[in-house]
Amino acid sequence: MKKLLSIIFICAIANYAVAKKVKFSVDMTGIVKNVTGIHVAGDFQVLAGFPLDWDSGTTLMIQDVADTNIYSVVVDIPAFRAYEFRYFNGNMGYDAEFVPIPSRVLFNFDDNRWLYLDSLSNDTTFVGSIPYGGTAPVGKRLLRFRVDMQLQTLSSAWAHVEGDFQSWAPNETQLYSFDGMVYEYIAYVDTNTLNYSYRYLNGITTGDEEIINGTCADVSGNRNILVSRDTMLDVVCYSWCMDCSTVGIKESVLKDNVTISPNPTSDYSIIQFSNQGLHQVTITDITGRTVRTYKNSSSSLRIEKENLSPGIYSVNTIDNENNFSASKLIIE
Numbered sequence: 074m075k076k077l078l079s080i081i082f083i084c085a086i087a088n089y090a091v092a093k094k095v096k097f098s099v100d101m102t103g104i105v106k107n108v109t110g111i112h113v114a115g116d117f118q119v120l121a122g123f124p125l126d127w128d129s130g131t132t133l134m135i136q137d138v139a140d141t142n143i144y145s146v147v148v149d150i151p152a153f154r155a156y157e158f159r160y161f162n163g164n165m166g167y168d169a170e171f172v173p174i175p176s177r178v179l180f181n182f183d184d185n186r187w188l189y190l191d192s193l194s195n196d197t198t199f200v201g202s203i204p205y206g207g208t209a210p211v212g213k214r215l216l217r218f219r220v221d222m223q224l225q226t227l228s229s230a231w232a233h234v235e236g237d238f239q240s241w242a243p244n245e246t247q248l249y250s251f252d253g254m255v256y257e258y259i260a261y262v263d264t265n266t267l268n269y270s271y272r273y274l275n276g277i278t279t280g281d282e283e284i285i286n287g288t289c290a291d292v293s294g295n296r297n298i299l300v301s302r303d304t305m306l307d308v309v310c311y312s313w314c315m316d317c318s319t320v321g322i323k324e325s326v327l328k329d330n331v332t333i334s335p336n337p338t339s340d341y342s343i344i345q346f347s348n349q350g351l352h353q354v355t356i357t358d359i360t361g362r363t364v365r366t367y368k369n370s371s372s373s374l375r376i377e378k379e380n381l382s383p384g385i386y387s388v389n390t391i392d393n394e395n396n397f398s399a400s401k402l403i404i405e
Contacts, residue, residue: 094196098145107163111144115158121148130164157185180251189249213261215303228276232256236271244277270295287314337403350393
């Protein structure tokens, strides 16, 4: 019996050693609150001491005294793993919020929120208070980094991102992958700054930064992004300006000679090519899934909306000289 108790004690200590405090917080401003309370549910609940995972009625969030629109709960859960969750305005499954696309897992069309706990260094307050059904705390914008590491031998320290959004700290912002290829991180950046510079790292130290092959790097060798609204970056291949499937195809000023109009559109768009010859056009959705392919020899190509859902699509074009171009198409 004593041996059994010792084993249980050791296991409890081991679990405690990797446990981390996480504060889930949601902003209910403008939402009529359900009388049964505001809850959070996810695959963390059993590890946090609740009876079941994804139980919408057990993890009650407490109303903040200073701001009665803010509801929070603090749990102890193991670090070094990813969690999925969702907020509930009530205690039933159908009371779940609708999670916007930039905040979703997306892998295998999963529409839950997610976070990855990458260390034990400090207790974590989770990203401030995200509006119910929203993307980023008030005064912030979502910026989602995404890099494909499939052509790299991944460092034992994993992939990271550094930039002026986190003071260029190479070991601070670890990326997480749901599929073992694309590594991601969701940051929340200030709305009073629009331009951000960043670089991916295969490791955690200065010298592990990518050396970018292509025109997307500035004179300092960094990537740049204009964040005027919530932004989910295109998946790019590590050290390249394009996705891994097109690495080896040369970039060209062709990208400046491809125009799409009208854009945004709710009906159709016309792609105009300034150079002659065959163009192969591939349209992908935000998950990277190919939704349309065309081979076109004329100077223009008509893209019908048809069964395309509203959203942002990538339009990749390769001409007969193997030049590559990337554009955006917004379907309303």
